[in-house]
Amino acid sequence: MQYETVIGLEVHLQLATRSKIFSGSPTAFGAEPNTQASAVDLAMPGMLPVLNEQAVRFAVMFGLGIGAEIGRRSVFDRKNYFYPDLPKGYQISQFADPIVGRGTFEIQLEDGSTREIGITRAHLEEDAGKSLHEDFHGQSGIDLNRAGTPLLEIVTEPDLRSAEEAVAYLKALHSLVTYLEISDGNMAEGSMRCDINISLRPKGSETLGTRAEIKNVNSFRFVEKAIQHEIERQSDILEDGGKVVQETRLYDADRNETRPMRSKEVANDYRYFPEPDLLPVVLDEAFIEDLRATLPELPREKRERFVSQYGLGEYDAGVLAASRALANYFEAVASDAGDAKIAANWVQVELLGRLNRDEKDIEDCPVPAAHLAQLIQRILDDSISGKIAKQVFESMWNGEGDADTIIAAKGLKQVSDSGELEAMVDGVIADNPGQVEQYRAADEGKRKKLVGFFVGQVMKVSRGQANPQMVNKLLAEKLG
DSSP states (O other), X not given: OOEEEEEXXXXXXXXXXXBOSSSSOBOOTTOOTTSSOOTTTTTOTTOOOOOOHHHHHHHHXXXXXXXXXXXXXXXXXXEEOOXXXXXXXXXXXXXXXXXXXXXXXXXXXXXXXXXXXXXXEEEEEEOOOEEEOTTSTTSOEEEOSSTTOEEEEEEEOSOBOSHHHHHHHHHHHHHHHHXXXXXXXXXXXXXXXXXXXXXXXXXXXXXXXXXXXXXXXXXXXXXXXXXXXXXXXXHHHHHTTXXXXXXXXXXXXXXXXXXXXXXXXXXXXHTOEEOTTSOOXXXXXXXXXXXXXXXXXXXXXXXXXXXXXXXXXXHHHHHHHSSHHHHHHHHHHXXXXXXXXXXXXXXXXXXXXXXXHTTOOGGGOSSOHHHHHHHHHHHHTTSSOHHHHHHHHHHHHTTOOOXXXXXXXXXXXXXXXXXXXXXXXXXXXXXXXXXXXXXXXXXXXXXXXXHHHHHHHHHHHTTTOBOHHHHHHHHHHHHO
């Protein structure tokens, strides 16, 4: 039987506030355990939560960014469960009245097609602490630094149908929240964590299958692998006539498998009730409109502008607009170089390729935008060929200076003097009479292949510095 995959995602996004959602404790990553936990975070008797206004602002900005309903009145609730890393015995979250309601989110797939994914809600909540097992023999340590860190939980409808779509959604979401600067989206540090709800159903059926939830997956690659493994696991169970059990599972990256953690809780298990220590959050139109006015140009708008303003294809525009820092870099290069399409090609192929190989982000790029623009200008004014430009780029990457400095220091300027090139071409033709005769006896199709030999010989004589367009023109005249 053929099955259809149904996926919904819950993303826990750490908001970029300097202090926690209900206390003044700092939220910096990497501090010594339990050095960033106040009496409020530790749930000491008599301690009361005070809502962080910046967390509210960031949540509303997200809602405006996806065109979602903004909850004019939202309420905090107590979500009751008992783990050692949750000192109060409950988590302050939102349930019936979240701050962000329904919206839609567009994703772009690798083939250039787009899909609209429904957003069910996005609500504010506090993070729990962390249990540490590695350094304790037969015991667990508790680090409460993360306890109370502000989170925005973003929940999709079950609209995703493959691992590819899930990863595309997460990348698009990462792009949006970093554009808005409401989170750094650093998955390695836990700033963006993903729970995957996944089920299978017979193709053509409208009834959802029994779902399993995979908790806290923290990289795009692991999300893809976890979904692929879970599809295979559930498919095997169903094909053998069994039933999938509703449960929470953990993805083990070392073994590339999911394994059970606990039976899946439902809302009743958490015994939600309104948080008595916090008033409802009531937003007026002026507050919302003030935030709307601060929104930057968002990824979708930037992508559409890159297509219309620079004449880029949808795919290229999507790649360059995915990161705010990369988009700014590209526009700086295009502006200085004077040719947006060549700039787009160099940024995507050479620059991004090298960043990926060296595992660097665009923020850590050693080649300033002005230097790359200067390199492109030297290609456009025929100072260097495209092949030599790659050598110059390598030298720029290694910190040897800007393009003009490197070209002058290494004597890489392209030979475009017609007299000098003509002498080179004449010499190559004189030294290869056999190939000349073969060329002149060949038909048009073969001549195109044979001319490459002569071009290669001229490039060899010129040490790769001959202007290829002029070489081809001179060869056509003299061999013809």
